Amino acid sequence: MAWTCQEVLEEICRYLGLTAIADKDSVYFVDYDAIKAGINTYWRFSVDNESGVKVTRSFNKEITGSDFSATGSTLSMDNVYNKVNVVSDYNTFEEVIPSVFDNMENITADTDPDLASSTNINDGMYGEVISGNDGNMIIMVDRVYDPDKGHYTDYNAVAVKYYNNPNYKFYKYNSSG
Numbered sequence: 530m531a532w533t534c535q536e537v538l539e540e541i542c543r544y545l546g547l548t549a550i551a552d553k554d555s556v557y558f559v560d561y562d563a564i565k566a567g568i569n570t571y572w573r574f575s576v577d578n579e580s581g582v583k584v585t586r587s588f589n590k591e592i593t594g595s596d597f598s599a600t601g602s603t604l605s606m607d608n609v610y611n612k613v614n615v616v617s618d619y620n621t622f623e624e625v626i627p628s629v630f631d632n633m634e635n636i637t638a639d640t641d642p643d644l645a646s647s648t649n650i651n652d653g654m655y656g657e658v659i660s661g662n663d664g665n666m667i668i669m670v671d672r673v674y675d676p677d678k679g680h681y682t683d684y685n686a687v688a689v690k691y692y693n694n695p696n697y698k699f700y701k702y703n704s705s706g
Contacts, residue, residue, distance in 0.1 A: 635664030635689045644669070651681050662673040666690050 532540075538549045542558070550557045560568075572581040640658055644667065647654045656669035667689045672681035 556702055629694060629697065631694075633692045633694040635690055636693045637667060637689070639665060641667060642706035650684075662688065 532669050538556075541547075542549050545558070545617050546562070547558045547560050550559060570583060570585045573584050575579045576625060638658065639660070642657045643654050643658075644658065647656075649655065653672070654669070655671060658665055658666060658667050660666075669687045669689070673683045673685060674680070675682045
């Protein structure tokens with residue numbers, strides 16, 4: 530299957546570390562790392578001048594927050610061939626921190642010896658580990674002791690899964706130091 534012109538440009542840009550920007554009848558290959566380093570000289574080629582012309586530009590516009598006036602505003606360079614798209618939304622703060630559910634891994638053990646050896650539902654450790662399509666889960670059943678009646682009355686059922694998430698690191702601080 531033949532590649533489209535856009536796919537060819539994307540691969541060239543990916544290989545060279547450039548961004549291709551189409552503006553009217555011109556295509557610009559931009560190296561943002563070079564611009565950031567202060568290199569502002571480039572070559573302009575055209576059909577009627579294949580040897581090119583060396584051009585020097587000064588880049589002095591810094592995009593700031595005052596350049597956008599509404600929430601949900603976007604800055605997109607039309608026909609950019611390495612998929613650059615900058616989106617600004619001043620009121621969406623929950624996206625700054627990754628979701629706890631992204632990249633989480635179920636680390637619930639396959640077996641639990643305490644549950645497997647328990648024979649008394651009243652001791653709070655009666656249950657089993659079950660496996661499902663989305664990993665293991667511990668199911669525990671116990672009974673609630675009613676001190677007014679002097680015996681166990683109701684049943685409790687609890688389902689537990691343990692997860693690890695590489696986006697977060699949790700620390701437990703011991704109060705005794």
